[in-house]
Amino acid sequence: MDTINFMLSLSRPIIGTPGAEFSIKSTSFDEPLTPQNAQAGAPSTQGSRQGVAAVKIDARGIFAQRSGKRLFELIFSPDTYEYSPRDLTLLCPDLTGSAKVVGMATQRQPDTRAHFWLDDGSVVVLTYEPTEDVTCWSRIAMGGSGFVEGVSVLPGEDEDQVFYRVRRTVSAATVRYLEKMAMESECVGGTVNKQADSFIVIPAVTGTTVTGLSHLNGHSVVAWGAGKYLGAYTVSGGSITLSAAVTAADVLVGLPYTALYKSTKLAYAASAGTALSQIKRVNYVGLVMGLVHNDGIEVGRDFTNMDKLPRLYQGRPVTADEIFEDYEEPATAFPGEWKPDSRLCIRATAPKPCVLNAAVVTVETNDKV
Structure with a gap:
C-alpha cells in the first residue's frame, strides 16, 4: 500500500x-x-x-x-x-547536483517563481510563465555560507514577501535568521540599495563608525550609503569603520554575493553547417541594460578573465559612482579564444545594481568542410 x-x-x-x-x-x-x-x-x-x-x-x-x-x-x-x-528539469537534469529537494514555496508577484530548497542548504528557483513558454532555472547559495532550512511566502500588492529561514555560524555559535528578500524596487541604487544577504540598515550614520552589526560578527561585509558603494569590511565587535566619513546617511551593511551567467555552447556564424564543434571565438559583445552601476557588471570568456564596462560612455569619462538609467552602447571588442567551446560569461556583484536585458554576441568561425 x-x-x-x-x-x-x-x-x-x-x-x-x-x-x-x-x-x-x-x-x-x-x-x-x-x-x-x-x-x-x-x-x-x-x-x-x-x-x-x-x-x-x-x-x-x-x-x-x-x-x-x-x-x-x-x-x-x-x-x-x-x-x-x-x-x-528535462533540459537541466543536473540542476540540483547530488542534493535533493526538501520543500517548495510559490511566489506570484512580480513574476511567478517557485522556490525549491535543497538538503545542501541551497535553493533553486523556477521562473515560470507557461502562457509565454518561460521555464527558467537559477541557483541561489546564501552569502556567508548560510544554510537555507525553509522558504515562506506571504502575499503582497506590488511584490510578494519572500522569507528564507537561514542557519549561520556567527562568533563560533549556530544562529538562525529569518531573512526577507528585498523587493526589486529596492534594488535600483539610490540612497539605500538593498542588495546584500542578511543585511541591516543603520539609520542616520555620521562619521566613519557603523555599529549594530553583531549578527554579522566576524564576517566580511559590504556597505552602501549616501547613494554609493562604501566598500568592503570585516565586522569586529559588532561594528565596522568606513574608509570615508558620511553625514546623516542611512547605511546598509550585509554579506556580499555575485550573480553568475555562463552561456550555452554557441552555434552561430557557420556557413558549413552547425558551429557547435568548429573552432570559433566571440569577438564582439553588446550589452543592452536598464539601470546599472558602472562597476556592477563584468564580461569575459571565463570567470577568471573578466573585463568591466568601458570607462567612457557616449564620449565622456564615467564617474566612479555613476549609475546609468539606460545603457545601450555599440558592441565592444571581446577577448574571446579560438576553441570549439567558446562562451560568454557575465558576473554582477552586489551591492552594485545591474539590470541586464540582453547580451548580443558576434561570433567568428573557422569553417572546416
Missing part, C-alpha cells in the same frame, strides 16, 4: 504517492464526486518524494519526483481528459 505524500485540488483531486500520481474522478464527466462513484486512475507513474508537499500554480501542479532531483508539473490534456506529467 502506497503512502500519501501530497494532495492537490486541481480540476479534480490529485493524490501523490511514492509509486504514482492518482487522479480521483467520478464515473461520468462533470458528475459530482461521491463515495459511490469515485474512481482512481494513475495518469502518472513517476512517483513523488516523501515528505515534500506539491504546490498548485493556477490549473497546474508541481511536485518533486521520488528521486528528489527532478521536478515535474501535472498538466490537464483536453484530448484525454486526464492529467499528464511534464519534466521541468
